[in-house]
Amino acid sequence: MFLRFFSLMLATLSVSQTVSADESLWLYAKGTDTRPAGSFELKLSDISRIGKGSGDYVFNDIRPEIEFGITDQLTVYGEVMIFDHHYEITDENLNPMFETQGGEGKSFDKTQFGGFEVGAKYNFFSPYKDFMGYSFGFAYEYRGRYRLDGSPIRQHSYVFTNFFQKNFLDDRLVIAINPKIELERRKGPGVLEEEIALDISAGIAYRFAPNWFVGLEFRHQSDYLNPQEDGEFDPELQRSSWDASDIRIGTQHQNGNYLGPTIHYSQKDWWVTAGLLFQIYGGGSTNAYTKDGLNFDEHEQLHVGLTFAHEF
Numbered sequence: 001m002f003l004r005f006f007s008l009m010l011a012t013l014s015v016s017q018t019v020s021a022d023e024s025l026w027l028y029a030k031g032t033d034t035r036p037a038g039s040f041e042l043k044l045s046d047i048s049r050i051g052k053g054s055g056d057y058v059f060n061d062i063r064p065e066i067e068f069g070i071t072d073q074l075t076v077y078g079e080v081m082i083f084d085h086h087y088e089i090t091d092e093n094l095n096p097m098f099e100t101q102g103g104e105g106k107s108f109d110k111t112q113f114g115g116f117e118v119g120a121k122y123n124f125f126s127p128y129k130d131f132m133g134y135s136f137g138f139a140y141e142y143r144g145r146y147r148l149d150g151s152p153i154r155q156h157s158y159v160f161t162n163f164f165q166k167n168f169l170d171d172r173l174v175i176a177i178n179p180k181i182e183l184e185r186r187k188g189p190g191v192l193e194e195e196i197a198l199d200i201s202a203g204i205a206y207r208f209a210p211n212w213f214v215g216l217e218f219r220h221q222s223d224y225l226n227p228q229e230d231g232e233f234d235p236e237l238q239r240s241s242w243d244a245s246d247i248r249i250g251t252q253h254q255n256g257n258y259l260g261p262t263i264h265y266s267q268k269d270w271w272v273t274a275g276l277l278f279q280i281y282g283g284g285s286t287n288a289y290t291k292d293g294l295n296f297d298e299h300e301q302l303h304v305g306l307t308f309a310h311e312f
Contacts, residue, residue: 025264026217027275027305029203031176032133032165034123035069042066043079043309051301053291054091059300060084061114061147073123081114081143085150094289094296100149110150115143119159127174133165146188148298155186174213177202183242195225196240196249205264213264217275222255222284223298237285254284256299270310277303 024030027047035041043065050058065079088107089097101108119139127133141157161180167173182197198221205215226239233239240250260277279302282295289297 023264023266023271023309024273024307025174025205025213025215026176026201026203026262026273027277027303027307028199028219029176029178029201029217030163031174032123032125032127032135032163034073034075034121034135035067037069037071039069039311040066041309041311043307045305045307047303047305049300049303051296052087052089052094052097053289053294053296053301054094055087055089057087057089057097057300058085059087059147074120075122076118076120078116078118080116082111083114083145083147083150084111085109087149096146096149096151100151108150112145112150114145114147115141115155117141117159121161121163127165127167128171133163133167135163137161137163143186146186151188153186153188155184157182157184159183172207174205175203190230192228193225194240194242195223195253196242197221197223203262205262211266213262215262215264215275217258217260217262217277219258219277220255221299223253224250225253226250227253234287237287251285254282254288254295254298256282256295258303260303269312270308272309273305273307275303275305277305 045063047061048058049061062082062084063079065077067075067077069075086109087097087101089101092098092104117139119137121135121137123135125132125134139159141159143153143155146153159180159182161178163178165174165176178201180199182199184195184197186193186195200220203215203217205213207213224240226233226237238250241248257280258277259280260275262273262275264273265271279294279299281293282299283290284295288295294301
C-alpha cells in the first residue's frame, strides 16, 4: 500500500527539473543545512524495520513532517508518527512482543497513531563558506505507543542533536555525522523507565551524476537504563537518572550498529532518498535479547527506508 502511494507521489511531482536545497542524502544522518527564510518543506518517510530473529516482524515507522524556515539559519518543524506493526513472534523470551501478541500462536497487526515531535535546528557555520558546517538541534517528543510492540505508554523525550558536515571536491563529496542524546521518561503498566539514549548517525555521499548521490550510512543506537518493574530495580544493573539533582548514566541495556547503502535524487522542488541498512553487530546487558552477535529486543535485522519531500 505504501509503495503504491509513494509511486503516485513521485509521478505527481515529476514536473520539476533542477536541484533543490536542504536535502537528506541518507535515512538517519542529516547535513547542517537549514531552510531559506519563509520557505516550507513537506516530507513523508517510511522506514521499515524488519526481522527479530524469531518468527516474523515488520514495523513501518511512517512520519509526515512539515518544516519552515524562520530565518536562513533557523528552521522549525513538526511531525506525527504513525506506527504500523505486523508481527508473530515464536520465542517466548523475546518481549514485549511475545506478551503483547498474546503468546504462542498469536499475532499483532495494527496501524496506530504513535505520537508527535516538534523541534528546531539552528545553523552556526556553513560547509560551503567555513572550514566545516555545524548546526544544533533541539526537539520535544511525545509517544503514546511503544515503537517495539505498539502497546500503550506515556513517553516524554528531550532530544539534543549536533550536526557536523564537511564537503570536498567542489561539494561533490559530502560527509556528515550527527551525535545525538535523548533523555526519555517512559511509563507503561507496572513499568517506569528513565533512560539516556545515545544515537550516532554518519554518512558519506558522492554526486556521480547531475542530481544523483550514492552513499554509505552508519548508525549506532544504545540505551542506558535499569527498568523499574512493579517498583523494583534489577540489583545487577545501574539505573540512569537525568533529574537536575541526580544525574547519572546507568548500565548500557542494549546497542545496535547498522551499515548500508543509500541513493538520492533531486529536482528543483522535490527530492527522494532510499536506503538499506543491515545490523552488523549488537549487544547489551544480561537482560538483552541477543543472537549470533545481533540484538533483537530493541533492534532489527534490516532497515529499509524511503523518503519523499516537496519544497515550496
